[in-house]
Amino acid sequence: MVTYEVVDVVPDTPEWEQERRNSVGASEVAAVMGLSPYATALDVYRSKQGVDREFDPLLSFIGHESEHIIHKWVEEFSGVDVKLEPAFMARSAAYPFLHASFDRVSSIPFTTWQFKTAHHYTGHKWDEGIPTDIRIQVQAEMLVAGTQRAAVVVWIGGREFRLFWEDRDDRFIDDHMLPALTTFWENLQADVAPPPANVAEMAEAWHDSGDEMEAPEELQDRIEQRAFLLASAKEMEADANKIRDELGAFMLEHNVEKFTVGGKTLLTYKRQNGRASFDGKRFREEHPDLAAEYTQQGAPYLVMRTYKPKETK
Incomplete structure (x- = not known):
């Protein structure tokens, strides 16, 4: 039974980017569910509307190029008798709002492979197994592919490789992933943005009401x-x-x-030079016109302070 349709686009092209906007990618599911350390549901919402977060092209380059080395390691050093095949993008037939871009696939049985890199300072995040956001991505990929098991390989610090096998978790998919994705996609179609999830997003939406309430x-x-x-x-x-x-x-x-x-x-x-400083107060006093001309007001930001009982009014 075919559970997906192949999306015939070349990675990192405008056509590929547009296809990504037409549905939620497996790598974005953790963010939609509020379980990604790198992005929020609002980030994903905005990307579907054509507003993308800035990304480091060098990191993207390293990620793509490292796939060739990880591929070789799997076939020659992992101990797994497997022949990897090229990656492709696929969209779920049952849930068209979800797509996945597999790094590699293998046959008999059909299996998806996900390749990751990690700095040696962050390699410890893999000590207890696959990190949560990556596990969610792989579960979404298995949903699209209709498979029961997936492989994840991480290359740590340019020296160490680790291979993990992830079994499909239908309870997680049915009870948590799909409801979250369905709600997100329905809200996207209705132009209902997700609520702010961090201080930067809250600062954008904040209204200075001056009101107060008894803390629950x-x-x-x-x-x-x-x-x-x-x-x-x-x-x-x-x-x-x-x-x-x-x-x-x-x-x-x-x-x-x-x-x-x-x-x-x-x-x-080691000793290092002290930081140079600018005497703004003196400059404003001696050259008020210039100070006003070259002064830019920064954007407001949120500050949270906790008061002890004796400090409250």
């Missing part, structure tokens, strides 16, 4: 939790600074400015 009990707990986390962060920063001072004293005593391990740099502590 469940939010009081969250307010206290936030205050605790901020205090803990300050304590950890103080502990880190204490260690910094201990290390600095040791390096000063031994007249060194670099620690190494096995010949590789571990830590440096």
